[in-house]
Amino acid sequence: MKKFKIRADITAVTVVVFIVCIVLVSVMLMQFRTVEQTDITEIENMRESELRSLLSDWKTRYEEVSTQLADTNERIEEYNKTIEDNEAAAELVDEELTESNILVGKTDVYGEGVVVTLSDGTYSRVYASHLIDLVNELRYAGAEAISINGVRVLAMTDIVDVDTYILVNLQRIQGPYVVKAIGDKDYISTILQLKGSGFVDTVTDINVSLKVENKVEIPKYNGELEVEYMQEVVSE
Amino acid sequence: MIFIAIILGCIVGALIGVNMPMISYSYSGYLAIAIIAALDSVFGGIASTLKKNFDLKIFVSGFFGNAILSILLTYLGQKLNVDIYLAAIVVFVGRMFNNLAIIRRYYLDKWTEKRQKNKKVEAKEMTKK
The missing domain is CATH 3.30.70.1880 (Protein of unknown function DUF881)
Structure with missing residues (x-):
């Protein structure tokens, strides 16, 4: 305690330390509580601008995904078309085969x-x-x-x-x-x-x-x- | 006296902190920087006490001034889209380690001195016998 007497009054130091402790501990506890609870009530604690940016993020992502979806749908349609073409070709070949079978004499x-x-x-x-x-x-x-x-x-x-x-x-x-x-x-x-x-x-x-x-x-x-x-x- | 003040302050602060309303998550970043700055000031104060050049004005102004300044800088950084709070954290935490090293060395020196004294006393006693 002797060292404080050189520059400052001991009561002043005590008061200051008291206040500093109150401020520091209270603020730290508040911070701990927020950090702990942010996961649960994340959206409620956010400001409007943050929510806005989040919204725009999701919007862009939605657009990307929807374009992807459209692409995929197009591709599926293409595949379906080719499948239909193949089926038509197969039917044609089948008809030709039966016809030539009849002509050649392989059928009753x-x-x-x-x-x-x-x-x-x-x-x-x-x-x-x-x-x-x-x-x-x-x-x-x-x-x-x-x-x-x-x-x-x-x-x-x-x-x-x-x-x-x-x-x-x-x-x-x-x-x-x-x-x-x-x-x-x-x-x-x-x-x-x-x-x-x-x-x-x-x-x-x-x-x-x-x-x-x-x-x-x-x-x-x-x-x-x-x-x-x-x-x-x-x-x- | 001072230790009682510290303990009492911690208890009162804990009560206030528990009963205070929640702060918005976006402001908690500023608060974290302020806490780091305040902690830095506290360790600086302890180190200066050990060095015997503790100044109450410097301590108080550093405690509150650093906290407020770091909050302002963080805010400015967010406006400029630069992560200034990273620099603040680096500076404050670096200083904290420095001060902790000073404190550690002080007590280590004290301890070794004590041991040497004890040894000398023992040696003297041995020679006396």
Whole structure:
């Protein structure tokens, strides 16, 4: 206590220290309380300008996010479009596939057409040449599908005489030979019955009967269609 | 006398501080700077007391003047968009460490002196025996 007496009165020092302690401790406690409670009541303790800046911050962020959202939506639409395109393309390819399958002969088909039955005559039996002529003429008349005794006639089908029977698509068949053809039934029957050139009129050594039907059913080709030697020419 | 004043002041200050209303969070930054400045003044006062050149006027003016000045500077810094309060904190805390070092050295010296005296006394007693 002696050292204070050099420059200042001890009572004055005591009073000052007292006041200083009050101020310091009270202010520190206030500060502690605010710092502790700010997390809970953050917005209520803020000033208007701070709230304003916060608001503008959130606004800019909102704008950013909304633009992002718009971008993403656009992208999703694009993806949907491409998906639709792909689906359309797939449908188109599917249609083409079924069509070409029908054309090639890989499916069971039905439609209006004619049924020509050939059986051996009194002086001659049915030869492969008869069948070939008939198939040729049917094709000339615009037949879309032809079968002989249930064997589908394709582009590569062979019709050959072997002994007393005939091979069609390497399958042995015997008479009577039922040739079915799908196509314009009136046109085909007219062509076949033409005087002087039609099959029914010109072929007299065997029995030929022609029937026009509204529903002719032709089965599909049973074997495998394999391409071994030919290749597609790619034009550049 | 002074210690009683300190203890009483702390108790009264604590009561006032607990019962005071909450201050806005945005003002608490200024208050924190003021507290740092005041603490700096307090440690400076203790250090100067130990050095035996304590001046009441300097202490009081430093205590309140530094606090108010730091608050004003912080306010100015916010208006200028410069973090002046960082400089204030650096200065005040640096000075606080300086003063604490002075206080520490003072008491360390005192302690070592005491020990040496004791040793000397013991040595004298030993020689006497």
